[in-house]
Amino acid sequence: MSAHTTAHDRSHTGLRVAVVGGSLTGPTAALLLHAGFDDVILYEAAPASAPLGGGLIGLEHSSLDILDQLGVPQHEFVRYDSEAVLEFAVRQRRPGSKRRHLYAGRNTTWTLLHAALTRRLPSHVLHSGKRVTGLTGEYGQPLLHFADGDTATADLVVFADGRASTGRRLLDPHRQLRYAGYVAHRGQTSTTPPGLRDFLRFAPTHSGMQFNVAPIPGGTDWTFYLGATAAQYSDFFGASPTRRVFALPQHVTDTARAAVDANAQQYLPDEQAALVHATNTRMAAAVLDIDPPTRMVWPIGTGHAVLLGDALAPVRPHTARGANNGIEQAAGLTAALTQHRKYSADLAAALGGWQHRHLPTAVAAVQLGPTLGHQYGLGE
Ligand SMILES: Cc1cc2nc3c(=O)[nH]c(=O)nc-3n(C[C@H](O)[C@H](O)[C@H](O)COP(=O)(O)OP(=O)(O)OC[C@H]3O[C@@H](n4cnc5c(N)ncnc54)[C@H](O)[C@@H]3O)c2cc1C
Structure with a gap:
């Protein structure tokens, strides 16, 4: 491939996807995408040796089925x-x-699910200890900047970097x-x-x-x-x-x-x-x-960046929707990108369709949180 190949040309050979965040949403997205795209890299800020933790998480049938289709058998992450x-x-x-x-x-628990997902990520896909600090559209392509001074190009940047998302701060800074x-x-x-x-x-x-x-x-x-x-x-x-x-x-x-x-x-x-x-x-x-999201996709130079999971919309735990939203959005994103790869669907339109399908659910979950909190007498 010549150094001047455009993002459009590459759609026939494979989109370069950078996923940011290696907790639950990011690894789900990376595994789903890895099945159809050659060039998927997942960047996680924490070093591979970092102590991890997290508690009980309820997964709805939609998410369980996505994991099933991904080849992660339920007994690996559901013990009771x-x-x-x-x-x-x-x-x-x-x-x-x-x-x-x-x-x-x-x-399930965060620990079980995280392990079930990340043990399936090939070592060339998972890059630990890589904290993203910036995203620019220089030279026409999205360019990720890392805390260690490295940079990496991609056609699509998938921010799944959680509640304190750097992606959200860069793309949607007014939502605090x-x-x-x-x-x-x-x-x-x-x-x-x-x-x-x-x-x-x-x-x-x-x-x-x-x-x-x-x-x-x-x-x-x-x-x-x-x-x-x-x-x-x-x-x-x-x-x-x-x-x-x-x-x-x-x-x-x-x-x-x-x-x-x-x-x-x-x-x-x-x-x-x-x-x-x-x-x-x-x-x-x-x-x-957080204010409900109004969009999930941003054009960056000749490419795009998207927010999903808690990076898009952290929701109150009582909604039991955070991980479910991330997993469903990752599967929907993969469906949209697969239509682009296999049948040359227009990429921007495919991403717009994905946003149209998933944004209302994310907004509803953000709005449900304070209602439930109020019912339980919790919060201001
Ligand atoms: C008490 C509690 C109960 C919950 N119960 C449920 C439930 O029943 N059902 C449900 O669906 N959800 C539940 N949730 C929510 C669920 O835990 C989260 O929605 C889910 O963990 C979000 O996953 P994520 O991968 O999107 O983000 P996170 O888990 O926040 O992961 C983000 C990842 O990105 C990495 N990262 C951050 N910044 C950068 C950067 N700049 N560069 C590179 N990497 C970066 C982080 O190190 C982390 O690994 C609960 C949450 C809590 C607190």
Whole structure:
């Protein structure tokens, strides 16, 4: 191929795709695209050896089917196949009336799914330790800039770089994260209470909090939603909620730990309070809002850049839509690009069609978050 080959010429031999972000959305997109395109590279900021963590994630049938078709068998990332959700209203630390419904999906964990995806990425596709800092349209093609001074060209840049996305900052700078006034405190224990198979939700009445618990391989995962001012968040985790959007175990201070334990002691039933108290591995996520997206695609020189997953629209955890949105958007993007590759569909029109199909779902999930938060008495 000559050095002056244009993006259009290349559509017959294969689009060069750069995916930014190697968590869930990015690896899904890279694997789906790798099946049909020769030149797909995934850039992940974290070094390969970085400690990783993350908790329970519910995946709907749409996402489960996409992973199935990708050749990732469900047993690799779903270890407890219960579909049941049991909700308890808690009064004076006693679980009262129980409501049971079935979730149209299955629970996985970030750790299981991330491993199932990334172990399938060929080593020439996954480039770890590459933090993207900029994107320009120099020389006609999108040019990615990295923190280490490197650059890389691509015809299509797929930003799947999460809640604090560099892609969103570059492409859609007016959409800023806003702290919603509460925190998803998370914990993982290395024991599972006897008989725990389902997803349990405890809602202490009139207290503006919620506690969820479910089994994970080798232990239990819990999430405790509690209000906190931005100043308290900084005190708990060492930085503001919009700067430290996730607090990893090393960021969780004794103050945060004590505050969570005290709330558990005051509001949760004995068994759940004891579970919290006995948990060593703790994390947290700030609950954040953002203006709904109005677009997903941007022309960059002769190429394009897109935002997907949390990079496009971080949503509140109660919507259980974040990972689902990212996976569905990655599959839709692959469908659009495949029409371009196999049948010469116009690339800009194909990307526009993809946006048209997926934007309403992302907007709806962004808007649903505050509604659910309000219902649960959480947030400002
Ligand atoms: C408590 C809680 C419960 C949740 N429950 C659910 C649920 O039930 N169902 C559901 O669907 N979702 C759920 N979610 C949301 C889900 O976890 C996220 O939507 C999902 O992890 C987003 O994946 P992502 O790959 O788009 O982004 P992220 O997981 O944020 O990953 C972004 C990646 O990009 C990398 N990166 C960042 N910046 C750069 C850069 N400049 N250059 C290169 N790489 C970069 C990061 O290191 C990271 O690996 C929940 C979230 C929380 C906090």
